[in-house]
Amino acid sequence: QSALTQPASVSGSPGQSVTISCTGTNGGIATFNLVSWYQQHPGRVPKLIIYEVIKRPSGVSDRFSGSKSGNTASLTISGLQPDDEADYFCCTYALSSPVIFGGGTKLTVL
Amino acid sequence: QVQLQESGPGLVKPSQTLSLTCTISGASMGGGGSFWNWVRQRPGKGLEWIGHIFNRGNTFYSPSLNSRVTISMDSSKNQFFLKLISVDAADTAMYYCAKGIGDPHNYYQFGMDVWGQGTAVTVSS
Numbered sequence: 001q002s003a004l005t006q007p008a009s010v011s012g013s014p015g016q017s018v019t020i021s022c023t024g025t026n027g028g029i030a031t032f033n034l035v036s037w038y039q040q041h042p043g044r045v046p047k048l049i050i051y052e053v054i055k056r057p058s059g060v061s062d063r064f065s066g067s068k069s070g071n072t073a074s075l076t077i078s079g080l081q082p083d084d085e086a087d088y089f090c091c092t093y094a095l096s097s098p099v100i101f102g103g104g105t106k107l108t109v110l
Numbered sequence: 111q112v113q114l115q116e117s118g119p120g121l122v123k124p125s126q127t128l129s130l131t132c133t134i135s136g137a138s139m140g141g142g143g144s145f146w147n148w149v150r151q152r153p154g155k156g157l158e159w160i161g162h163i164f165n166r167g168n169t170f171y172s173p174s175l176n177s178r179v180t181i182s183m184d185s186s187k188n189q190f191f192l193k194l195i196s197v198d199a200a201d202t203a204m205y206y207c208a209k210g211i212g213d214p215h216n217y218y219q220f221g222m223d224v225w226g227q228g229t230a231v232t233v234s235s
Contacts, residue, residue, distance in 0.1 A: 036221035038157070045206065045228060046149075046157060051221030089157050091221070097159070098170045099147070099219060104156040 004029075004090055004102035011108040017078040020105045022090030024071050028100075034093040035073040037066060041086045050075060077107070085109040112136040114207050114226035122201075122233050128194040132207030132226060133187075140185045142166050145210030145219045148181060148192045150203040151228075158203075163190055164214045197233045204228045 005023045012018040022035070029035060037050040048057055050066040053073065063078045073092070077084055090102040118130035132146070139146065148160040161171035163181045171179050175194070183190040194201060206228045212219035 032218070034218055034220060038222075040157075045225045046208075046222075047225075048221045048223045051211070051223075055220075057221075057223055087156075091157075091159075093218065097173055098217060099159040099162070099172075101157045101159060 003094060003096065003100055004092065006088075006090060006102040006105045008103075009106045009108065011110055012077075012080045013110045014080050014082065016080050017076060018080060018107065020075045020077075020088050020090075020107070022073040022075070022092075022102045024073075024092060024094065026094050026096060027071065028092050028094040029068055029073050030071050032093045033068075035066065035068055036091045037064075037075045038089045038091065039086050040089065046089065080109050082109050112209060112224045114209060114224055116205060116207050116226045116229040118205075118229055118231070120230055120232060122197055122231060123235050124198050124233055125196055128192070128197050128201060128231060128233075130192040130205055130207075130229060130231070131189055132191070133189050134209075135188070137188075137209070138185075139183060139188050139190070140166075143214060145212055145214065145222075146181075146183065146190045147208040147210050147219075147222055149206045149208055149222070149225075150201075151206070152200075152203045160192065160194075160205075162210060162219065164210075164217075168214075168217075170217070199233050202231065202233045204230050 147162040208222040209224040
């Protein structure tokens with residue numbers, strides 16, 4: 001069982017914004033700026049879309065943004081597009097393990 | 111452009127050892143500035159970090175797999191390796207290698223920016 005909790009699913013209509021939360025129980029998110037987010041389309045390789053809480057790798061759309069507050073990190077996707085439909089995983093440093101993934105959130109674009 | 115490629119047997123018998131290789135192109139492991147990770151994904155499930163190697167040989171492993179896993183590297187061949195002993199059906203998964211960016215001197219990985227295509231491993235007799 002992951003120590004990072006994400007909602008199993010979220011949905012939104014094209015053009016809308018959605019936010020996916022990632023809550024940690026061991027203080028890792030609050031203490032360290034080491035949250036990253038990955039997008040994975042079905043049958044595809046995970047793709048890094050956010051690192052160090054708020055940074056975007058080169059080539060990632062600025063429609064993706066990250067933030068954190070206390071023990072919860074968030075990924076916001078604005079101007080939803082059909083291709084945003086995918087699974088999203090948060091990841092962070094924890095005292096129990098230097099890398100831990102959340103359970104993943106399935107985003108459906110209605 | 112950095113690329114990673116996993117290789118290894120697709121079928122392993124229960125109780126035996128799973129051994130995989132990740133071959134790196136477009137970057138040198140010898141520089142010591144990156145983390146080299148193994149991540150797996152069971153069918154229909156989420157991502158599970160297995161462990162990583164960095165700084166020419168430092169390793170960290172997932173606590174849940176620590177007793178069964180070894181990650182090593184051969185800088186001269188630009189390869190790193192995964193060995194998982196005593197496998198069972200629960201180890202059936204897609205196995206990915208991934209390059210991590212971060213601060214190896216302080217052991218902080220910021221994220222995994224390059225991934226291999228993955229190799230499917232089935233544990234079955």
